[in-house]
Amino acid sequence: MKNMSFFAISVVGFSLIFNAVVVSSQSLSIDCGAKGGKDEDGRTWVEDTKYLPSSENSVQVQAGFQDPSLLSTVPYMNARIFKSPATYKFSIKPKQRYLVRFHFYPSTYQNFNVSNSFFAVTAGEVKLLNNFSAAITCQALTQAYVIKEYSLAPSDSDALHITFTPSANYSNTFAFVNGIELIEMPNLFGMMKLVGYADPMGADLVDTSAENLEMMFRLNVGGQSIPPGKDVGGLLRSWFYDEPYLYGATLGVTLKADQNLEIDYQNISKSSAPEDVYRTARSMGRDSDMNLKYNLTWEFHVDPNFTYIVRLHFCEFLYDKPNMRASNIYINNETAQGGVESADVFIWAKGKGVPVYKDYAVMVSDVEGDENVKLQLSPSTVLKPRYYDAFLNGLEIFKLNDGNRSLAGKNPEPSVMMLQTENEKPKSFTKAEDDYVIVGATGGAAVAFVVVALLVFFYTKKRKVDGTESHTASWLPVYGNSNVGGSKSSSNHLATLAQGLCRHFSIAEIKQATKNFDESNVIGVGGFGKVYKGVISGGTHVAVKRSNPSSEQGINEFQTEIEMLSKLRHKHLVSLIGFCEDGGEMCLVYDYMARGTFREHIYNNKKPNLSWKQRLEICIGAARGLHYLHTGAKYTIIHRDVKTTNILLDEKWVAKVSDFGLSKTGPDLNQGHVSTVVKGSFGYLDPEYFRRQQLTEKSDVYSFGVVLFEALCSRPALNPSLPKEQVSLADWALSCYKKGTLDDIIDPDIKDKIDPECLQKFSETAVKCLSDQGIDRPSMGDVLWNLEYALQLQETADSTKSRSSSGREQGSVRSTEDGSVGHRREASGRSVGSELELNESKDESAIFSQLVNPTGR
Structure with missing residues (x-):
C-alpha cells in the first residue's frame, strides 16, 4: 500500500480514547539572536547561545521594520542568521514526546536579503523543512511571519539536535530563525482508521504513536479564537476561528453550552483541548428538512503525497439521551463514519458534557485538484435520530512523516493575481489610480501554523520590493490583551x-x-x-x-x-x-476603499445602480464582518452604528464594515447587555436599546435589518420629505410586508430580476431583524445563514433560466443517502470567502467612511 511501509500496523481494537496524562513542566522558549525578554503575554524567552555550541558561522541581526501584525517584538525583531550548517543542542528526556515550534519573520536584515534565504531544518534524523523559504511562504499566505509546529516522536536519546543548513542550490543563501519553542507533551497519538480502505485483518489501521507529525490546522469550530495563554497542559497552542475554511454557501449555526454545564474529561487527557473548544460548536441548524439537503463542509489545502491525521473534537452539550442526533462523517468523499456506525457523540462519550475526539488518517495524492483535505458532515437517517443534525466542536489536521522520515513539503506558490499586483508598484500619487490597494495590516498569528491553506482565497497584498520595507495583508484575526x-x-x-x-x-x-x-x-x-x-x-x-x-x-x-x-x-x-x-x-x-460606501451605489448617486445579486453579496460580506465582531473576536464587540455609509467597498467590491468610534466591547454572553448612553444614527436605532439604554449585539441586528431594506428598496433610512407614515424606512417596510404590498416599494431597477423564493427568504430575514424586542431577532450568524441561502436560491434560479435559454446543462447537485461517499451541495460553485468578482467599470472616486449625511450621532 502506498506510503504505508513506515507504519506500525497492528490488529488491535479501534479506540481513540486516551487516559489522562500529566504534562511535565519542561518548557523552553528561545529568543534567537537576542538577549531574551518577555513577550506580550508575559512569557519569558531566553538567549540562545547556551544551546548553540558553536556560533562562529552565525550572525545576530535586528529586523529593520516592525510589521503592524507583530503582536510582540520578542522573538520577532531579532534573528540569528547561519551562513553554514549550525546545530542547536537541547537536553531532553528519553521516551518523551516533544512539541517544537519555529518562528520565522522574513523582514529586512542588514546586509542580508531574505529573498535569498533557502534552507533545511532537521530534528535528529527527521527532516522538518527542505529548501524552505520563509519569504515565499509568507508572501503566498499574505502574512508577515509564519510559525511551524511539530510533534516529535519519543526516542531513546537524552539530547535533541536541531540543525539549520543553508541550501546548496542557491548562491549567497543563508538560514535564519527568530524563535524556537521546545515543550514536553503527552503522547496523544495512537491507532486510527485509514479512510478509504477496508481490511478485516487490520491493515486499514495506522499507528501514529511512534511517528513525527506537523501541525497544519487547529480550529475552535463555532467559537472564538483561543490564544496560547488560554490553552491547557502548558502546550501554548493557538486555536483559530473556523469560518475561513467553510466551503460552500452554507455556514450552519454556532452554538454555545450553558454556562453551568461542567465539562467532564472522563476518558481523555485534559491536554487534548481547552474547555472553550468543547463549550462551542457549529451545527447545521434547526431545519431538519433543509439539513438533509446539504453537507456542512470545511476544506483545507495541503501538501500532496503525505498522509494526514484529521482529529475531530466533540462534546454533546445540548441533549442528555442517545440517538437525539447522529451524523455521517466524510473525508475526501470517503465515509469515515456512516450507516449503522454513524457518529452519535452521546454514545461515544457516554454522557452529556463529556469530551471525546476521533482520529482518522487520509492519504492525499499529487493528482491535480486533489491536494486538499475536505471534511463533510451530514445527518444520519439510518439510525432514525430525533433530530436530523450534525455538529463539530473542534478540528486539528496533522501531516504524518513519510517513509524517509521527512515532513518537508514544497514552498507554496503565490497566486497569479498576487504576483501581478506586486509588479504594479505605483510611481506617484497621481499615477497610482489604477493600481491595487493594500487590503490591510495582517494578523499573522491567525495563520501561524497554516502552510498553504489561504492560497484558495487569493487575497491581494502589496510589498515594497526595494529591500527596505515589508508590509503584508490578511483578513484573519489578531488577538491581544x-x-x-x-x-x-x-x-x-x-x-x-x-x-x-x-x-x-x-x-x-x-x-x-x-x-x-x-x-x-x-x-x-x-x-x-x-x-x-x-x-x-x-x-x-x-x-x-x-x-x-x-x-x-x-x-x-x-x-x-x-x-x-x-x-x-x-x-x-x-x-x-x-x-x-x-x-x-x-x-x-x-x-x-476605492469604491466608497454601499449607500452611494444604491441610491442618490450618478453611478449605475448595483444589480440585485451584487447587493445581496455585499450584504453577505457585511454580515460576515458583523458576525465576526459578535462571535469571532476575543471579546464580543457591538458596532453600534451599522448603516450603509459604514459599509465600504474595495476595488474588488468586497464589503468591509467601518467606523468603530461608537463601538463597545459587548457583554460576556452570561451578562446579556451593556448599559450605556444611547448613541447611533437615527433611522437605524434599535427601539429597545432606545427605550432601555441596554445595548446588546441584537441592536446591530436591528440596524442591519434597515440596511437590508435599503438594499432592496433603494431609499434612505429616513426621508422627511415623504408622507409621515413613509418617513422611516423600517416602519414603512414592515407595514408593506404585513399588507402584502412589499413589491410596491422595491427598487424598479431590480424588481423583475429577483427570484420570488429568494425575495421571500430575504424579506423574511429583514423583517425578523426589525423585531421590536431583541429576543425575537435572529443572531448575526442566523442572518448570515439566511442570506447565503437566499443567494443560493437566486443563483439556482438564474442557472435554471440560463439552461432554459441555452439548452446546455451546467453545474449539478449530487447527493446520496447514507453510503460510502459523501454528498455535496455546490450550487454556487464558489467557496465561502471568495472575492466578489463583479463586472463593473472601475470607479476611482472613494469615500472613506460615514461621510454621507453623518447625522444622528
Whole structure:
C-alpha cells in the first residue's frame, strides 16, 4: 500500500480514547539572536547561545521594520542568521514526546536579503523543512511571519539536535530563525482508521504513536479564537476561528453550552483541548428538512503525497439521551463514519458534557485538484435520530512523516493575481489610480501554523520590493490583551496599547502623505473631521481621518478606534494601518476603499445602480464582518452604528464594515447587555436599546435589518420629505410586508430580476431583524445563514433560466443517502470567502467612511 511501509500496523481494537496524562513542566522558549525578554503575554524567552555550541558561522541581526501584525517584538525583531550548517543542542528526556515550534519573520536584515534565504531544518534524523523559504511562504499566505509546529516522536536519546543548513542550490543563501519553542507533551497519538480502505485483518489501521507529525490546522469550530495563554497542559497552542475554511454557501449555526454545564474529561487527557473548544460548536441548524439537503463542509489545502491525521473534537452539550442526533462523517468523499456506525457523540462519550475526539488518517495524492483535505458532515437517517443534525466542536489536521522520515513539503506558490499586483508598484500619487490597494495590516498569528491553506482565497497584498520595507495583508484575526474603553488618549497610553499592532506615524509623515492636508485630497467630512486620500511609504494608498480639534467626540472616537481596530483583522472589516498623535494633531490611517460606501451605489448617486445579486453579496460580506465582531473576536464587540455609509467597498467590491468610534466591547454572553448612553444614527436605532439604554449585539441586528431594506428598496433610512407614515424606512417596510404590498416599494431597477423564493427568504430575514424586542431577532450568524441561502436560491434560479435559454446543462447537485461517499451541495460553485468578482467599470472616486449625511450621532 502506498506510503504505508513506515507504519506500525497492528490488529488491535479501534479506540481513540486516551487516559489522562500529566504534562511535565519542561518548557523552553528561545529568543534567537537576542538577549531574551518577555513577550506580550508575559512569557519569558531566553538567549540562545547556551544551546548553540558553536556560533562562529552565525550572525545576530535586528529586523529593520516592525510589521503592524507583530503582536510582540520578542522573538520577532531579532534573528540569528547561519551562513553554514549550525546545530542547536537541547537536553531532553528519553521516551518523551516533544512539541517544537519555529518562528520565522522574513523582514529586512542588514546586509542580508531574505529573498535569498533557502534552507533545511532537521530534528535528529527527521527532516522538518527542505529548501524552505520563509519569504515565499509568507508572501503566498499574505502574512508577515509564519510559525511551524511539530510533534516529535519519543526516542531513546537524552539530547535533541536541531540543525539549520543553508541550501546548496542557491548562491549567497543563508538560514535564519527568530524563535524556537521546545515543550514536553503527552503522547496523544495512537491507532486510527485509514479512510478509504477496508481490511478485516487490520491493515486499514495506522499507528501514529511512534511517528513525527506537523501541525497544519487547529480550529475552535463555532467559537472564538483561543490564544496560547488560554490553552491547557502548558502546550501554548493557538486555536483559530473556523469560518475561513467553510466551503460552500452554507455556514450552519454556532452554538454555545450553558454556562453551568461542567465539562467532564472522563476518558481523555485534559491536554487534548481547552474547555472553550468543547463549550462551542457549529451545527447545521434547526431545519431538519433543509439539513438533509446539504453537507456542512470545511476544506483545507495541503501538501500532496503525505498522509494526514484529521482529529475531530466533540462534546454533546445540548441533549442528555442517545440517538437525539447522529451524523455521517466524510473525508475526501470517503465515509469515515456512516450507516449503522454513524457518529452519535452521546454514545461515544457516554454522557452529556463529556469530551471525546476521533482520529482518522487520509492519504492525499499529487493528482491535480486533489491536494486538499475536505471534511463533510451530514445527518444520519439510518439510525432514525430525533433530530436530523450534525455538529463539530473542534478540528486539528496533522501531516504524518513519510517513509524517509521527512515532513518537508514544497514552498507554496503565490497566486497569479498576487504576483501581478506586486509588479504594479505605483510611481506617484497621481499615477497610482489604477493600481491595487493594500487590503490591510495582517494578523499573522491567525495563520501561524497554516502552510498553504489561504492560497484558495487569493487575497491581494502589496510589498515594497526595494529591500527596505515589508508590509503584508490578511483578513484573519489578531488577538491581544486589551480592555476597550476607558480614559482619554495620551501618547504613552496609545503607544503601549497599539505596540506591534499598528504603526505610529509622525505628523511629518502624515503631512507628506496628504500633501500637507491639501484640500484637493479631501474625500469627505464626518463627525470626527475631514478625511483625506493619501499615499504612505511604499506607494500604499490610505485614507487619513484628521480630528477636528474642537470635537470632544473626536477624541473619544480616536481612542476607541485604535483600541478596537488595532486588535482586529478580518476580510470584512476595514483595517487600521496606524495613527498619529503628534504636533497637536490626531489622525487615523486606514485602508483606502476605492469604491466608497454601499449607500452611494444604491441610491442618490450618478453611478449605475448595483444589480440585485451584487447587493445581496455585499450584504453577505457585511454580515460576515458583523458576525465576526459578535462571535469571532476575543471579546464580543457591538458596532453600534451599522448603516450603509459604514459599509465600504474595495476595488474588488468586497464589503468591509467601518467606523468603530461608537463601538463597545459587548457583554460576556452570561451578562446579556451593556448599559450605556444611547448613541447611533437615527433611522437605524434599535427601539429597545432606545427605550432601555441596554445595548446588546441584537441592536446591530436591528440596524442591519434597515440596511437590508435599503438594499432592496433603494431609499434612505429616513426621508422627511415623504408622507409621515413613509418617513422611516423600517416602519414603512414592515407595514408593506404585513399588507402584502412589499413589491410596491422595491427598487424598479431590480424588481423583475429577483427570484420570488429568494425575495421571500430575504424579506423574511429583514423583517425578523426589525423585531421590536431583541429576543425575537435572529443572531448575526442566523442572518448570515439566511442570506447565503437566499443567494443560493437566486443563483439556482438564474442557472435554471440560463439552461432554459441555452439548452446546455451546467453545474449539478449530487447527493446520496447514507453510503460510502459523501454528498455535496455546490450550487454556487464558489467557496465561502471568495472575492466578489463583479463586472463593473472601475470607479476611482472613494469615500472613506460615514461621510454621507453623518447625522444622528
